[in-house]
Amino acid sequence: MRFRAKIVDLACLNHFSRIINTIAKLAKTCILRLTVCKLYFILSDKVANGGASMWCELSQGNFFDEFQMEGVAAEHNEIYLELVPENLSRALKTAQNAKAVKIKLTNKHCPCLSVAVELPSLSSSSRIVTHDIPVGVIPRRMWNDFREPSVPDFDVSIYLPALKTMKSVVERMKNLSNLIVIEANLSGEMNLKIETDLVAVTTHFKDLGNPPWASEDGCESNTQDRDLESMAEACIDIKKLLQLLAGQQVNPTKALCNIVHKRIVHFILLHEEVSLQYFIPAIA
């Protein structure tokens, strides 16, 4: 199993760092899956994670100037690593003006991702900062645990309001309640509601727009016959929602959520080269 990659372009490096920062806010530990073309950051929906799960996918070609990997075996040319994204985030944090960043899978005291940052210096030779991030190698027999989640059979799909606005609303609601209800309909309306013994607060968003989903095989989706005004709702942990909103460092090109009534909320955030999906289950 080998892996080495290099980033030379500063813009790519900054973009990559921002993605890692977002991942670090969502998961304490996650899986990094490496294939020839893509990188995936995966958080599976185990109870330990509070039931939330994440799937983030990026094309390596958009970030790395060099990318070589050799998986566990020829037919399974992939590598699954368990790591703490916060470590990676920290390693990249001080690489803002690096000449180059090299990432390599090594085995010193234990399997590590070695991040070597080459920084400019006043002298002729560069300064080199090396961070050894310990990783766990996931054996092939467990790879099935980390398959891409399918888009659920949702009742309503709606574009999200400006994330910054949504974040400031949810931040204030967090002080009042641990749970938040997201409800939306096919007329582009979304409400965020909290209710406690003392107070109930609702924030209304209008004219958000509903994304068109092409139905497969021509069969009708759940939403075809749905009443446009009827709201689908789910009550979720407000902290999980805030983690998602607070972690966004750049405005996504597209941000939408799919609500399965009283079951789960599925968020999809798309940037040019990155897609992030986050699932928050509803609390009964």
Next chain:
Amino acid sequence: ILQCFLSLAVFGRAIHAIARISDEFWFDPIEKGLALRSVNSSRSAYACVFFSSMFFQHYCWTAVSQPCQKEKQLSLPCKLIIKSVLPVFRCVNVLERNVERCSISTNPSGHHITFQLLCRHGVVKTYNLTFQDCDPLQAVFAKHMCPNILKVHSRLLADVMIHFPTSQEEITLSVTPMKVCFKSYTEEDTDFSRTMLTEIQLSPEEFDYFQVGVDSEVTFCLKELRGLLAFSEAASVPVSIHFDRCGRPIAFSIEDLLLEASFILATLCEAEKEAATPEPACCPRPWDSSRTCMDKSDQTSMDRARIADTATSKKPQQKGNTPSMVSAKPSNALAKQEVKNIPRGSERDVPGRAGAAMAKFHSLFFGAVSYKEKEAIGDTFQSLVTASDTEEEFGALQSSQVL
């Protein structure tokens, strides 16, 4: 009796830097200036900031009358609790804007040191702080005898330290004539599968002055150093690093016309690892307590209690320091060098231990200096603040530093 006015920002930052070392510090005015000193509870870090009288807009110090007077006199120097002083200099940036003048004064009859801030709009803040009489502590460390000397702008050091997490306790500085490397330090029993390790390599060319007489790897406490780094960045002065092999102290110092600051930190010694009792030490444990020769003073009894504690506690990596191990050490030769610097006063106090102490000497030596010893000590006392490798105005201090 002391009265002085000063420019706040730098003074405030010095207090903050010293606060990283300990909860209390020695406030020690002398004719030539004001010294602030601090040592941490495990005696593994010592800080001293000396402001020359020229640093102050107005500095007036008059000698204390003889202690035989009936009236209780303020006998300087004294010890202050940092927590009570910090609020005075809390937000240095704000201070600069709002405070027009700050004065520090003592008076013979009071039991206070008074810090008075004259602020804008006629607001006057007066802080009366109580203190403890004590004899000052001074580290004896012959900087000029260190084989390895690096001098670098504080900006570079800050740029290096920024790569380490703020929770990083200790780091290792490793030098050869070809390269310099700072890396995170982990104890032997660290769980590597959970710890992220960071290493920074620099070329000697980045240093303003680079002298490596002996390849060495020294490990010291980063947390305590951060105070000095912040201070030197604010003062924008180059930092000099003097050190030797592992186990010997490392000194970080800055100096310019108006002030001098030194932080001396003990380093871990890993050469001797005979049956080391691993202890999750935050910072390197102190050397043998018998080395800390204290003169008779109020402070001594308190410190003796502390010393007794450390003597009986487990001593991890610095094996050479336990009283039971008086084996010949390679550092013996160096130890003898240091012994020369022991003030005669303290040798008198602990005659029996001086010989044994030589074999065990590892790092830092503290001597208490009291007014009573003034005549006896004379010029043999080398103070940290006046290392003889620096040759500017403070050369004159060498003789007057004796207290």
